[in-house]
Amino acid sequence: MGIRRILAAVFATAALAGLGLTGAATATAATAQGAPSYVTPSQCRDGGGTPAINEMGNYCKGGTHNGEQVD
Template sequence: MHIRRILAAVAATAALAGLGLTGVATATAATAQGAPSDVTPSQCKQGGGVADLTDNMCKGGMHDGQRVD
């Protein structure tokens, strides 16, 4: 009886771990597809950042680290 409880707990843990990994993979794929790679200088400023045209990067704000086109 004790062994059955242990096996049931192990099976349940494995099933939940599999669901968790699937959810992470789906969330990562959705994020990668929806994020634009380039922003305009005005989009950078509107998002609260500063367009650094020497590095062609948006620094700060919601577009931080994205390339300025």
């Protein structure tokens, strides 16, 4: 009977730990969605755009990275 209690405690702890990890992963994914996107000047050019480094905001103009900030 003692073994059953120990196993029940182990399973309960594992279940709670699993829920905690799932919640943390969801929170991380939600935070990452709103993060700004940065590309290098070469990535901007490779995507068919022009890095507007000297203009305010340093954005990539045109191509697949249009509107992303150049870093």
